[in-house]
Amino acid sequence: DAKTTQPNSMESNEEEPVHLPCNHSTISGTDYIHWYRQLPSQGPEYVIHGLTSNVNNRMASLAIAEDRKSSTLILHRATLRDAAVYYCILGSTSGTYKYIFGTGTRLKVLA
């Protein structure tokens, strides 16, 4: 099963951009890259996803490397409400379809 690797934790100052990296060197050609985040005492919530091209939505941007072996979630202006654990996930259809969550990055936002 394809897996992802993320730093355990990162810190950012409020209102500054944040770049959260994810490595997925064993990604296969049809795997989508998803990002979810989990705020304290809540279930994960969707942030963004993509296949090959960079993606933007109201929450964030997703930059995908040309070889697709890594990606970066970009929060343009971090707020205190963005403090959460961010998960990079591959939507794998190899074998049985299932989401494989990585260890996640705990983002701390400093006021």
Added chain:
Amino acid sequence: KAGVTQTPRYLIKTRGQQVTLSCSPISGHRSVSWYQQTPGQGLQFLFEYFSETQRNKGNFPGRFSGRQFSNSRSEMNVSTLELGDSALYLCASSWTGEQYNEQFFGPGTRLTVL
């Protein structure tokens, strides 16, 4: 529109007992997935149901089972509970469960096994 709901939110059981957890997906969603979250193992996929059929399964023992009803509501059952089954159990729904679909997670059921 209402989100994914899970009941109960908290549950305390003793070893050897069995437990049933319930998940009501967002209206119109036909895929329901279940996950176990523990501090040591993180978020792990249990199984996914679509149109009342288990379509995919993670690496969990047979004590963990589930089912889905015609209205897409799903239940998860754990038999012969062990201390290690203490965890947050999360349910997520999506339109079809295809990997390009966004998954919507519920708040989870916190299970404590004594």
